[in-house]
Amino acid sequence: MSVNQGVAAGGLAVLVMASGLTPVAAAEFDRGRALYENHCRVCHEDWAHTGEGRRVNSLEGLRARVSSWSVHSGLQWDTEEIEDVTRYLNRRFYQLTP
Numbered sequence: 001m002s003v004n005q006g007v008a009a010g011g012l013a014v015l016v017m018a019s020g021l022t023p024v025a026a027a028e029f030d031r032g033r034a035l036y037e038n039h040c041r042v043c044h045e046d047w048a049h050t051g052e053g054r055r056v057n058s059l060e061g062l063r064a065r066v067s068s069w070s071v072h073s074g075l076q077w078d079t080e081e082i083e084d085v086t087r088y089l090n091r092r093f094y095q096l097t098p
C-alpha cells in the first residue's frame with residue numbers, strides 16, 4: 001500500500017465515524033465475518049479451509065457449502081448473508097475468482 005492510499009483510507013475512516021454512516025464494503029466485510037465467527041467458528045476455522053482436507057475449489061462450490069452449512073446449523077441465512085460469508089471466507093482463505 002502506498003503512503004497516499006494509507007492517508008486516503010485513514011481519512012475515509014474519520015469521515016465515516018464523523019458522519020455515522022458505514023460504507024457498503026465495510027458493512028459487508030464486518031457482517032460476513034461476524035456471522036461466521038458467531039455461528040461457524042465453534043466447529044472450525046483455518047483447518048477446514050486450508051490444507052489437505054479442503055475440498056472447495058470454486059466460488060460456486062464455496063457458496064453452496066456456506067448455504068448448506070447455514071441450513072445444517074438451523075440458521076436459514078438469506079442470499080445476502082450467504083454472499084457476505086462466502087466473500088469473507090474467499091477473501092480470507094480461498095482467493096477464488098468467479
Ligand code: HEC
Binds near residue numbers: 040044048073
Ligand atoms: C457442527 C460443526 C460445524 C458447524 C456448526 C459448521 N461446520 Fe463447516 N465444516 C464442518 C466440518 C467437520 C467440515 C469438514 C468436512 C466437510 O467438508 O464436510 C466443514 C467444512 C466446511 C466447508 C468446506 C471447506 C472446504 O474447503 O472443503 C465450508 C465452506 C464450511 N464448512 C462452512 C461453514 C459455515 C459457513 C458454517 C456456519 C454457517 C459452518 N461451516 C458451520 C463442521 C461444521
